[in-house]
Amino acid sequence: MSTMDGAVAPERNGKDRVVQIYPRVSQDTAAYCPLQISVDDTAKSVVNNAIITLGLDSSQKYTLLEVRRNSEEEMLLDDNDCPLMRVLLWPTEAQRWHPRGQGYHFILQQQAINGGNKGGNADDCYDLCNLQTVTEESILEALRQRFYGLKIYTYACRILIAINPNKFLPVYYNPKYVKMYENQPLGKLSPHIFAIADVAFRTMLSRQVNQCIVLSGESGSGKTESSSYLIHCLTALSQKSYSTGLERTILGAGPVLEAFGNAMTAENNNSSRFGKFIQLNYLESGVIRGAVIEKYLLERCRLVSRDKRERNYHVFYYLLVGASKDEREDFYLLKPQDYLYLKQQGFHIDDVEKFGQAYKRLQQAMEMVGFLASTKKHIFSLLSAILHLGNVTITASDDTQILEAGPPEVLSTLTDLLKVKKELLVKTLTKKRVVTANATIDSPYTLEKASKMRDSMAMSLYSTLFDWITLHINHALFNRRDMEDSVSCLSIGVLDMFGFENLRTNSFEQLCINYSNEKLQCYINQHIFRVQQEDYVSEGIAWQNIDYNDNSGCIQLISEKSTGLFDLLDGEIIPNTLSVSPQTLPQEVPEGSDITLSCNVTRVLTHPTYLSVTWLLKTATTSEEILTFGPQGGVTTGAKFARRYADGGIRLVPGKNGVFELVISRVMTSNDGTYECNGTEWTHENENGGKWIKIVESTKEMGTVKVIPTGQSLSVKTTSSSSSPLLSPGDTLTLLCSVGASNLQALALEVTWLAGDRDIITMERSGVVISNTSSSTVQGKRGEASLERTGAGEYRLSVRGVGEEDGGEYTCRVRAFIDKGGKSAGGGGRWHMAAEKKSSAVTVKVSQISE
DSSP states (O other), X not given: OXXXXXSSOOOOOTTOEEEEEEEEOSSOOOSOEEEEEOTTOOHHHHHHHHHHHHTOOXXXXXXXXXXXXXXXXXXXXOTTOOHHHHHTTSOHHHHHOOOGGGTOEEEEEEOOTTTOSTTOOTTOOSBGGGOSSOOHHHHHHHHHHHHHTTOOEEEETTEEEEOOOSSOOHHHHOTHHHHHTTTOOTTTSSOOHHHHHHHHHHHHHHHTOOEEEEEOOOTTSSHHHHHHHHHHHHHHHSOTTSOHHHHHHHHHHHHHHHHHHXXXXXXXXXXXSSEEEEEEEEETTSOEEEEEEEEEOOOGGGGTOOOTTOOOBHHHHHHHHHOOHHHHHHTTOOOGGGSTTTOOTTOOOSOHXXXXXXXXXXXXXXXXXXXXXHHHHHHHHHHHHHHHHTTOEEEEOTTTOOEEEEOHHHHHHHHHHHTOOHHHHHHHHHEEEEEOSSOEEEEEOOHHHHHHHHHHHHHHHHHHHHHHHHXXXXXXXXXXXXXXXXXXXXXXXXXXXXXXXXXXXXXXXXXXXXXXXXXXXXXXXXXXXXXXXHHHHHTTOOOOOXXXXXXXXXXHHHXXXXXXXXXXXXXXXXXXXXXXXXXXXXXXXXTTOOEEEEEEEEEOOSSOOEEEEEEEEEOSSOEEEEEEEOTTSOEEEOGGGHHHHHTTSEEEEEOSTTEEEEEEOSOOGGGOEXXXXXEEEEEEEETTEEEEEEEEEEEEEEEEEEEEOGGGTOEEEEEEOOSSSEEOTTOOEEEEEEEEOTTGGGEEEEEEEEETTEEEEEEOTTSOEEEOOSOHHHHHHHTTEEEEEEETTEEEEEXXXXXXXXXXXXXXXXXXXXXXXXXXXXTTOSEEEEEEEEOOOEEEEEOOOOO
């Protein structure tokens, strides 16, 4: 910053401006002090420079005030405020030169000894981490003082705290501020949401790592507006060399989603009734290339009922108030109070012109994201149909109790708007249809159920329309060329979840909304408190742990399996459900062992039904049925496993209370894969039997099993137990063989001793010992050999009366077999060889007879 002499404004250098500071002090000074300021200059530095230039008493305290023509009072600048940010909001002429008569200037005012200026706060803290004492009271007081000074943003290190002013503040959201905060370290300038966007953008580019900005707060805290400002800033920070059309599409998506997904609540005039995650995709150079929007949990029940102080979704009021005369005729539009879904006590539209302008902005935004005129017409027709659907009445005739839908004029309007036949519409509103592969069953609703199903149809139509609009927007934001060319991209995500709510009547959606907030709060607790404090402890920093409210117990209360509220509600309110609770399987089992598949099937029955339970084995390429316990008690087996079931390798044990057990004996490596249990509920087509009709089906994964091949664990070790390594002719040679495996008891072993490459003697898996007959020259000699099993996996070979020819290398060959079962099992029948191993050689020497 530099001082300027003379009354002529110099040429501006980039963002720099020349400002005139008019002193209001006790001593005589010049009329004004011209100073050249930049974005790096704060109010404190401007004051210090003005004191030096004007030759003021530096022992006194001074403040800087901003004066605007349209403001009723002088606005005090805090020490860390940037005066240039205020100047950029002035008219262009006032930015260049601003005498007092034009109404835009700065005043240097000397503070009074007894307390200074009205509204001043010398101890203002823009970062809560700089507080001398960090307590709840000191934090709230700092935020309160900043808010009273219209400073709604405050840092807590890298976290931005925003307090909703519930009005637009031009001093914060001038588009020029995007460039003001560009490439500025966090904390150098006054706290601002643009600073958070800039830090995320620069971090993504410098580290080449995806970023995410999470917005959290209560309902009405300003998350929706904040996310909108973030998106505006993040698109503006992107280089302009690619195309402004994509940025136009991204900016148009927000108003469209707000119109269809936001509503007025008791606490907020523009409350998001859905959660959204917006991911902006950039090239590695920083050029924006596309975006993806994900929505979560649209509050469908708001469509048909709400508190008397709340309203339906914005788009309905925009359409009904802003539609032209031709549109009103085409869409059969009525007044808002004529619709059951909009009618409520004390309802009135305060500003008709406001809704009319909102409808025009919605039309423009839909064009920005690529909705054609014909497509918009279909959308608004469907919105009108949803409103008319609420006016449908369901009655039961006095004599036949058959349900009837009306009035006729409403049905006629609906058939035209939905482009369906009247008979099909009435049938859908009054009858339930169950469609299976073999039959279609229609049964009438009860009168109470029919009204609920009408509302359910309206909610489903609106929810599906919202999903389709989101899909259409994503399609417009999708960059197909980058996908085809496999272009590497980075991203910045903005997560805007709905706020915590406690209404007079809380719906199931409110439970889900508040649960998502609890999950988000748990995530924040983990990363702000637990993870950070663990880092301090691991690094040996002297640190006293901070106690915080851990809400993990609340999360478990809601989502815990079997005992959580979600599971309990699911079991209580949903008819004709089938839940399958399979047992967790071991990840690894030895080849040849048994595995047991246990499955618990729970039913909520509304009429007599029958169960079938099927086990399946899925591999990377196939899905095979193992065995099915049918609805009449019969058992059928998949083709691949039929023989094993017949031979006893697979058996089914139906238990009590819906528990079924399937045992697979002597598993092999071919049994690798993921096991699933499928429960299906059936009923007869009619009372006389006949075809089976599937009602409901549930499949749950039990786990993935890896069968460890025996060959990976089979070991063979041989030793000599002779008293001397050198035998004399006529001595007895004794060799021991020790066999190890992961599942030795499930295996049958065949042990063979060899001298060189010739068999000496074999003990078969059935226990039979046979002599080698392959060489007649050694047959007799080997006939003096014996082989016996001395323990589990222990075998001893004895060769009596050895001669000189018995010297050499001896090895033991072991083959492991798995019994496949069947009638011939154990009698030399169906065996599966799993592995073969040879031991290392044992060298035996026999001394020669002396001449």
